[in-house]
Amino acid sequence: MKFGLPISVALHTLVVTGGMLLWRGNVVPVEDVKIISLDLVTVAALTNIKMTRKEPSKPQEQEFPKEVLPLETEVEKKPPLKPQEIIPEQTVEAREPQELEKPNDVESERMKVESVTPETPRFDLDSFAKMVDKARTDKPDVNTRKILTHEAERANYDHNGAGEATEQTVSIPDYIRAKMEPCWHVDSGQKEYKSLRVEVVLSLSENGEIADIHVQNGAQIIASASSAWRAARENVVTALNKCEPYDGLLAQDYHTWKTIKLNFQPGDI
């Protein structure tokens, strides 16, 4: 076995080399790397939501002092309230063109970013820029710019109503729930308090004052032997009266909140 080691080395070398030459496996050429260009866009304009301002309810409020005659002179002495200052009409009108033009603004901002060259590059940015340009030239579809633009458009569409000089977009259910929580007293010590459901149809005037409260299951409650249920009914009516007026709702949606059905049923306290 004098030549054992050299023979073994030769055979191993032969097998490994032959294998590398003959076996190719499923090697697939690497496709061009998809390069995604990113734009830095501030979202402050989208998230800066200002308070809801009700549209002025027209002459009724202006004529209010007529009923409060004793205060009339006092009201006159004070500087006029200038309700026009809180009218959001102008801002509402101005919103539409801004919203529509935003994608273009974004595009121009993006282009500005691309043209800027850092003074002291820490890596070979030139070759990276060439790769980007080459990719855009050779395969424009690979670049996801269109998708990003589309996403940006969609984001703006979704945020319609939000942003600088636009109105708050709180929903009516959220507003009513938030309004009722501090007013509605729930006694979690009552027997089976979670079953004490009170259904109410609340009718509101345009300025958010209560026009009518109708307890839909009132007859059932009165006929019930549960005095706790009757107390729950009174708690609900008291809460509705206590929370009045409901003046945080948009006047333009009055047809929606003119009458609301409210189902009061305690959850976990």
Add this chain to the structure above:
Amino acid sequence: MAQKTLKDWGRKWGYVVVVLFAVINLSSPAFAQLEIDITKGNAKATPVAIPDFLSAHPQTNQIARDMAKVISDDLERSGLFDVLDQALYIEKQTDINYQPRFSDWRLINARVLVSGRVVRESADRLKVEFRLWDIYGGKQLDGLRFATTPDNWRRIAHKISDAIYKRITGEGGYFDTRIVYIAENGPKVNRRKRLAIMDQDGANSQYLLAGADLVLTPRFSPSAQKITYLSWETGVSQVYLLDIETGRRELLGNFPNMTLAPRFSPDGKKLIFSMVKKGNSDVYVMDLTSKSTQRLTTNSGIDISPSFSPDGKRIVFTSDRGGSPQLYIMAANGANVKRISFGKGRYTAPNWSPRGDLIAFTKSTKGRFHIGVLNAKDGKGERLLTDSYLDEGPTWSPNGRVILFTRETRGAQGRSAVWSVDLTGANLRKVATPGSASDPAWSPILP
């Protein structure tokens, strides 16, 4: 022929009606009313305004002020009401027969107003009237008139508190009630224990027995006229019956063995207790008319602290038959025994709520004691309401809302006191007693 014509006309008009109905329904837009589920409220106390009651006679002026104070204290102590400071009141009523200025009371955020007056009809007769106003609803909720002797004004005040509580919460009140308890004096190792009674607010406390013998576990009869308790008067613990009105005492049974933890049945005709025989404790029931006794449990474990359900059909008790003290329920005749507590620790002194939905108990685990409640139906929903060095012996208010219990502090100089807690776990507070106190039991509403 005429019939046929009528039929044709009827058919034609029928078609017309159907077509019109369809046209109207299809042409009008769908009507969808906005519907909102509201599940979150607040558990804050109800703000209530209670001005001093009006009085036109110098001899009733003080009573009028005191009545308003007693009512305020009652409601405040319940934890469900927040009595507003009188200094905030804008309107000063001079007559309770006129509607208050609701806007003035809304300004200070009062939800209800209690206005009342005391009228002296004669030297030994008072007339007390009150009205309860809904400030936001702008209407009277309740109005009552009482006639009584001047020295009974506190009870009238408690009755007014009960009426207000019931009208606002829907549950019966518990203010016109008494508490029987063990008044304690002396050091822990040689403490003198006497049977005592007081109003639920701590007023009118008095001893019922001289205090020569050790007494424990007093319990009211449903009529609130009698008390059953344990006494070592004969050398072993025996069950006694005491008539509060006459002071007459009666030894029940005179058993040769130790008897423990007696309680009345809801109808007051039976007494349930546990008795030790040959080292084994079992639950027994005694008919108070015939004095006959029936054994209800036959297990070799220790069965103690029985308590009837409010309908008298079931009994909850403590047993260690499963290895550690746990709560069990059985039918009133001793059948269908079923375990309902499964938590870690020791469950003792169960007490069925007068409402029937909950069972209060004492639980000890990891060196701490707790008063807790669980659902009587299935033993689920366990909630521990208190936590201390030693809390024990829960007893319910007659409306099943508040629990009284004994809390003892640690050490040789440790003192015991009666505490109360709402079944929600809120409003934990010490009950005013003349000295140290333990083993409270709440009376039903007084007749």
